[in-house]
Amino acid sequence: MEIKYNKHAKYPPLIEDLVNELLKDDFIHFKILCANEVHHFNKEDNSIINFEKTYIKETCENGDMLYIAYPDIFRVKLYRDTTQYLKDKEADVFNDVDWTGNRIIF
DSSP, rough: OOOEOOOOOOOOHHHHHHHHHHTTTTOSSSEESSSEEEEEEEEOOOOEEEESSSSEEOOOSSSSSEEGGGGGEEEEEEEOOOHHHHHHSSSSSTTTOOOSSEEEOO
């Protein structure tokens, strides 16, 4: 996964926090919760995540594109640990219980 962003852009606070965490490059997976759907992004995917002025654009290896407008984003969860990611697949992934430090919820 490649992360592209504008250093001089003024992003909403949630997006600013997400960009800062992604640039640390110590995550394995992150999820974005929108209105009625959850979008998954794996570090190992051969995709480009572009943080534009008002939206996120993901371009996949096969040319598929996904656009998510910033106002549509309710929460983001970033995983640093495969074990926590696998546990969360079985549970409510956006609850605030069991804070371990192996995931970050914005």
